[in-house]
Amino acid sequence: MRAITFQLFLFLLTSNLLTFGQEANPYKCSHSTHLFEKTGSTDNLRSDTIDILNYDITLDFANVGSQEIAGICHIKFRSLQNNVSTLSLDLLQLTIDSITQGGQILTYHYNDTLIVANLASALNIGDVDSVTVFYHGQPQGDPSGWGGFYFQGNYSYNLGVGFEADPHNYGRVWHPCFDNFVERATYDITLLTPSNLRGYANGLITSEIDHGSYYERSWSLNQSIPTYLACVAVGQYTHVEQNYLSPITSNSTPMYLIAEPADTTGFKSSFVNLEGAMNGFEQQYGPYLWDKVGFHLVPFTSGAMEHATSIAYPKVAANGSLSNETLMAHELSHHWWGNLVTCRTDGDMWINEGFASYSEKIFLEHVYSYDRYLTDVKANHKDVLLNAHVRDGGYFAISGVPHSITYGDHSYNKGADIAHNLRTYMGDSAFFNGLQSFLADHAFEDVDAYDFRDHLNANSPIDVTDFFEDWVFNAGFPGFVIDSSLLIQNGNNYDVAIYVHQKLRGTNHYYANVPMEITFVSDGWEDTTFSFVCDGEFTTAQFTVPFLPVMSYLNGNDRLSMAVTAENQVVNGTNTQDLSYAMFRYIPSNAPDSSFVRIEHYWVAPDGFQEPENEFAYYISEERFWKVDGIWADGFHATGRVYFTGKPGVSTELDPVLASKPGFHEDSLVLLYRENASSLWHPVENISIQTLGSATDGRAYISFDTLKKGEYTFGWRKSPVSTGKIQNKKINVFPNPVKNWLSIEMEQPFSNHTSLAVYNSSGQLMLTTKYWANQIDVSQLSSGVYFLKIIDHGLETNSITFLKE
Incomplete structure (x- = not known):
């Protein structure tokens, strides 16, 4: 998913500030950031007791004008423990008509949030059963405005997460379910709509019947998904069907572009590189494992949502231009990152959204060039340095982000930055092979950052332990600067010793074993680049250069975002x-x-x-x-x-x-x-x-x-004097040298805001007063040179040196 803002700006701004200030980006995430505790693992606990196998849902939109739905949800499940006598289901503020099991009406408790149904008989490990919930009402939207259910004109549709929802999963607004990140099930969805409307959902069409007064269409998704990836969309829809022939598997996958008839031409024009995106992602991430590729247009202007095989996509982004095609690529890539492999808790949302954001750059590289890739990487990186800590309210590790910034800059933009750096650490071959094996081994599973790290360590020649410790589990960025160098001629070559200082931003953690490049350049612009490793605060490295280098610099190819x-x-x-x-x-x-x-x-x-x-x-x-x-x-x-x-x-x-x-x-x-x-x-x-x-x-x-x-x-x-020189002529101290009490004379009058401070020759504060005094006791100071400073209204206005005997 990606949140975006479409708007027109009228502004007058000094062009110089526009060049160096914050760069306008109308497609940046803009999220509500209320303070919640991190959630996820607690909500997942029910899945240790019950395994939901399938949701078979019928939704009736006959009362769409009243913004109401009526549903029948048949839930098939397996018991993972003995003596399970109740089934708990999430459902948000809808009316339950009845709950049955095998035709028997069940008793239940419902508090507008959680259903606890008493089963007809207790279940033991391995038992498979089902219940059916009959319900109706007006499905909810998220208070943030992003997520839940929407009725807009002829459109009715859901977005599977809520930015303020806790947990963020928002399947519960339209069907009873286990609404967490780890529970996966297949879906069968039947949509009953007025005759002028058509319903779309996950998977493939299995049947459709025109009843005259209403239309019935059934869909089936054979791949298991968490509830937040399930979707329905109803409107005056048609679809353009294309086919993607995979060069990897030779499989043909239908691609549906779903829109009102008047919007299909612009839709197709904006998606001319959809096949290129598919090809690029299959090449780098592995085969596409879903029944179809689908995008359905909705009149939502603040983003898109990666529902499996039927992505909710804003109409304004499919206007015939290619200006928003990275949004298309982002959402499509979720069918590897976020749909195929999903984060176990919201704290590791970077696995979903960081890699989807990075996939935008992979798309640009595959369809256009590596230069386009790098341009986008650098633009994103500058935005992260400038804005991520501001928008999210601090510097955070990308793993374990607070609930309030699950969908913030650290998950999306810094996550993409870190993916670029992981590619550099591992090298292209190990990186993409590692991603493919990770996705293959964990397909249709939930994972966390430790699973990711351990898989790469076990299945690639590169040890990424330090990388994850530094870039994933810690905040901020390192910056490396060449402090100095030593040059010695060695025949026709030159031996160069380089001294590198690691400095830090937003962290006090020094990064270890960082792969770095250094480029040496001759007076005639001949250059050569070497790889070496920076480790800790200070690094010394030796190189033999085949010419006389007159300059050197680090990371010249921008292979690291730092x-x-x-x-x-x-x-x-x-x-x-x-x-x-x-x-x-x-x-x-x-x-x-x-x-x-x-x-x-x-x-x-x-x-x-x-x-x-x-x-x-x-x-x-x-x-x-x-x-x-x-x-x-x-x-x-x-x-x-x-x-x-x-x-x-x-x-x-x-x-x-x-x-x-x-x-x-x-x-x-x-x-x-x-x-x-x-x-x-x-x-x-x-x-x-x-x-x-x-x-x-x-x-x-x-x-x-x-x-x-x-x-x-x-x-x-610090001094208001225009020359920048300290006004020592206006201050006098005696005796100098001094043993005990140092007397001070000043030409100017003093106020209650004037105080004294004494520093040693290393700049360390030794004595201070909160008031003006004509004398100060220095008897406890060691012998040496000291500086007396006069501080007026918080400004250091005068300074003089004295000697302590």
Whole structure:
């Protein structure tokens, strides 16, 4: 399933912010996120007692104008324990007329949620029996607006899950059932409709009769499914039947495009790549094991639902264009991920939805190209870094997500990100072979992340234990940066030692055994790429390069989605370069020849200040930095621009920590630069700050006149002095050196908001006061150099050095 929003936008927005801010995506999930506890395993317990074998349902839509249904549900089941005397069934707010077993009327209790029927006689292990429930009423929709039963014009249909429902399974709104993730059964469904309407359901048509005043059509699904994948749809429907001939099995599978007659032409045009999607998924995941492929159009504009063999699909997405074909691919792929193999609990919804979202990229790769695949992977990854923790309310592991975000960004979008990374860890052959064997061995079963991990370990040459521990069972992302390198000539070759630092975003867990690529480039743009493994916070690796390398970079092919978004460019003119993925702008003013430019945007904290003076004078970003590198032609010159986004109340901003500092003012922003990790940060001179709104709303950009190779990040001047230098001339301390009491003289008056702080030479806070004082007792300090700081209204305005004897 995928939730989407179709809407038109009218807006006026600074084009620069549009380039570097949140990217509009009208097909993103938009979910209600109320707080619930994670559910699933408790709801599954009934399936240890009873195994439902088949639901045989007749639904009468004679009162469709009153939004009512009348049903007869014949439930066949097997006892898994001895002395089973009751049968519990979920049914939501419908009226029960009677319950029978073998023609005998049963007593029961019903509280509008759960039926407990007293069986005619106790059952023992292996006994097979059935009950029949007669019922009617108005089936419910989910309070969120997503899921349940809908009556819209001539359409009546269900969506099998409810975003706010607990549990999310929503078969219970239209038939009595075991409404959980693990109970699977076959379905036989007969739909009685007014003569102008036709009913569609799971599986294949087994009979249809025109009774004149009403129409009867029966369907049968031979594959077992959980209740949330069962469906009915009634409308002024017809269907276009196509056939898919599998190159793998040579089987012919009917494909139904179900719509009102006026919509079939656009439907077919939007689905011209349906056969290509089938072919791509069979090639990568294994044979299609269902009776038919089916999509039925519904007037629902907020998403689609992967009911087995009859997917509920929004009419607005089948308008004749191909703009929504990844939605088609997503829903189809559920017939491997989410229908064939299903998650055991809602906490592992990434197995269903993450792989369906990743299948959109597999579809683009198969039908178009690997470049299209990678473009979609990168767009999704940037959105995850920018928005997943915001929309879902925090950084989460994709396995074990809370119930409130079952259908959130972590399950869908980060799940797709992690699937891309698993492909890189394993390599294409082991990855796709592993997926095929997993799907084959667990077909029509429920699974969890541990089943997935253990299967891949047992059935592939790659040990994925560390991968699952790092990427599946832990939150956040790692970011890897080359701190330094050592180059030694070795004959015609060069031995290079690389020192890599792993930094973290949204986690304190360092990732182990991460397969990494490093690319070396010569002055003549010759390049070579090596694979190695990053393990823990610091990694050292050795390489022998057949030329003199003048630059190196990691993950140049974007084979890993991590906390770095980088772009390579060849520049041979003076056009403005807006790098949306790297979130950086530069404008060449002189480009006499082609230059190779690489910009890396790190979504992690930069190294801090090494010298106390700068630490006392500036705050440094805790959230991101850039690295600029390349092979530039002689005379290449460019100006640069970076955008500061820390607007209060806007959750997707990238710089909220700096913007939240007491007394923040954009006029005090600085752009900090250092040549490499062994250099010191210092403010870039000749910058221009352009506010975008007020001077305190956290929206601005900084332009600078010379782009240099090295690292850049934002800083904020703690002192209001425009030069950025500490006003030591206004403070005096004595005696200096001092043994016991240090006296302080200041030229300016003080208020109740003024206090003192003493730091040692390593920047560690040693003493502090909550008030202004003319003296401070330093007798307990060890001998050495210290810094006294004056803090006024939360801002560090002055600093001076003293020596403790």
